[in-house]
Amino acid sequence: MLTGLLPTLALQPGTAAIAALAALGTGVLGAPFSMVCLALEITGDFSVTVGAVVASSVCALIVRELFGYSFATWRFHLRGEVIRGPQDIGWARQMSAASLMRTDFENAPTTMPIGEAQRLFSPALVRQIVLRDPNETYAGIVPAATLHSVANRDDEPLGSLAQQQDECLFPTTSVREILKAFERSEADVLAVVDRADSRTAIGTLSESHVLRTYGEELEGRNQELFSR
Template identity: 40%
Template sequence: LGGLAVGALALLTPQVMSSGHGALRFAGIVARPLGFIAGVFALKAVASIISLGSGFRGGLFFATLFMGVLGGRLFAAGVDIAWPGLNLDPNAYAVIGMSALSASVIGGPLTMSFIALESTGNLWLTTAVLVAVIISTTMTRELFGYSFATWRLHLRGESIRSAADIGWIRDLTVGRMMRQDMTTVDAAMPLETFREKFPPGSKTQVVAVDGEGHYAGLAVVAEAHAPDIETDKGLAAILRHADVVLHPAMNVQEAIAVFDAAEAESLAVVEGDGDRRPIGLLTEAHAMRRYAEESEQRRREVIGEV
């Protein structure tokens, strides 16, 4: 058994440790036993995770092509096991898997479709590849936002500008959008005192803080002047969103998600160091307006209006 394990490792190692150029000879790969293909696929995925996670700048292109070929072959085998009568062509699904995974990781869905057409010369297979690429790209955009390659460039500080780029969202932060001219009051203030200090129409809402200056909630002036409010309970009884706050480093999409979850029209922004000291206010309407303005600006840049 030890000799068999060493022999299997010797066979797997060149494919696992290589850059992935073996995908160019996928016909020979898909003819291998399924156990071998599954082993190479798993070990290649682990090797890629370790390599990228360790900070190596190795390329993604051929490694993704190679894993896509293996994944397509395994998919065809799995379908044949579940439905033996289909008899899927492993070579065709190797090309489909190669193109779909590469479009998701690297981007360039049309590029991958043209590569499949040039490699096979089969128009019908290229049509299937195009469908798979569209599905793969759409799922990546919905679940992740952009391709893995674009994400790596964003981590390096590069601002990619393209029709589908959303790197600008990272720069549109809560800290840039919030208002800093907020008014704070002591959360222990009696309600009658609050009414005298903030008559109707003077403010919309006020940020309440505790004795140490930490955020305690939002006080809506109109609610404080409601006739059915019991004044003996103090200001703390009408405070809103005491446990829901925004942080200045959040991007606009994260902020909108917090607004939706809290069903709030405005939220306080607190320092991101865990001290919970309020530093500003942001309304959902302003965040949505800034998001729409930036989206329109990028659209105009793409079509050449700017």
């Protein structure tokens, strides 16, 4: 129809097809520059590429205004990924409890008397004690401040002071899940256990250390992005 009315302005079928291809790819993948490069690679004609540039730009604006993000980004959102920009977030997956935890932690059996624990664990050297039951299973954490704040309970078991018995992390827990666990439990330190069945404590992780490490890594990645 356009060819009959405006023969000098209407797009040729091949040009229209390449422009439509670029527009569709932009709407699905959200990568207009890549689609323009693909159109140039297919045709080798800069005049055709101009049509791809216009089509991709218009499609990107329409998708952003009406939907907010591309189809691919929407699918990532459905899978639980929070993607708001083109930055590489793969490094966040590499930060897990196994890479952040400390393995040099103090531990004690739940049956140890409180008086003995007060003599053994100095508050100046120890911040928390990880408890284990007779089966060597994780049984909670006792902060040193809580341990030394009790009086006249020397013969009671240390397990009576346990906290976070049901809240722990696994080596594969991601940094985002770790931060959610700290927010949910309102704890300063959480234990890391090997598996869900054995629940043997293999390390501890503090919220301050996670936030500091995450912030340093994020700042470093942003500096790499803006220094390119």
